[in-house]
Amino acid sequence: MTVTTALPELADGRARALARGGSAAWLLLLCWPLWSLLEAEPGIARVAWASGGVALFAGCWLLITWRLFSARAGSPRPWALAGLLGATLALFPVLGRPWAYVCFVLVVSALAASLRPVVFVAATVVAAVVDVVVLWVLGATFAGIWWVPLVIAVQAVVVQSLKQMGVLVARLEAARAEVAQMAVENERLRFARDLHDILGHTLTSITIRSQLAARLARTDPDRAAREMTDVEHAARQALDEVRHAVTGYRAPALSEELDRAARGLRAAGIELEVSPAEGPIPASAEIVLAWAVREAVTNVLRHSRAGRCRIDLSVDGTAAGLEVRDDGTPSNDDSGAARAGHGLTGLAERVAEAGGRLEAGVPPGGGYRLFVRVPLEVS
Structure with a gap:
């Protein structure tokens, strides 16, 4: 049982690690605006500004997107989204047009992971408008702008689908845990039921035979001894049945139960x-x-x-x-x-x-x- 239950958990862990690794790979897009900045031979202040802003942006983006692949996929991190948007706006003056081309892909992913669908649609439209305006202000031509809203729309659909998939996976994990708990509870109930059925009849028979032996102890010692021998036999049989119940399921036989019934009822005078x-x-x-x-x-x-x-x-x-x-x-x-x-x-x-x-x-x-x-x- 330990092996079979561990395998799905191991598979889920590997899949989650691969998904998070794939999401982190998207941060390689940040190399383009950083490389463009370094080619311009900026001063130390601009490099420090850009490095700090990109580090903040990347950290917030990972905190937001990695939650998509966890059991809390439906619970956003507003403070991380606020940090990401603040870093995005702060980096426009430093990284320029390359940053405007790269950031919208990552920002849309963060918006999808953090906002409800209705709010996300509105936020995506605003992000697309802002990005187009910034690119226009930074000197981009129509050929370099027209495709930006289309890419943003495709990115929005893809990330929203991933978010829904994460929520479904979380629900499936919760359902699987609930089913496992129900299986344990049903097994406990079955064992308790079997133990009651196994011991109930035997202990009743032992009680009746013991009472009979006590009454016969003075008038018929030989029969009392035989009854106590039967009590010992019944007790040993009950112990064997309990051992069988502990180690595995033991189904009773109808013929055996009828024989037991005859002996028990006869001892009770029925x-x-x-x-x-x-x-x-x-x-x-x-x-x-x-x-x-x-x-x-x-x-x-x-x-x-x-x-x-x-x-x-x-x-x-x-x-x-x-x-x-x-x-x-x-x-x-x-x-x-x-x-x-x-x-x-x-x-x-x-x-x-x-x-x-x-x-x-x-x-x-x-x-x-x-x-x-x-x-x-x-x-």
């Missing part, structure tokens, strides 16, 4: 009658019915105070069914509603996952009835 299905039950449906038998018998032992219990199994061409009835008369503190605890909730989830139906409650004749019907897989 007569059990089982009506088998008329045909074989497929494995997928058998697993759900086995969990249902475990939960139903556990509830009979804990809550029913019954004398008789009947389990009916059925199967036809479309579904397999299970019905468990008892003739118990629960007290007010141990009513049928008390049976609808964590175990019955977990069983309902299992049946729903299999596309089946669960019914549980007090039937008209009294006692308690649990009915499960699970559709068969169509091959």
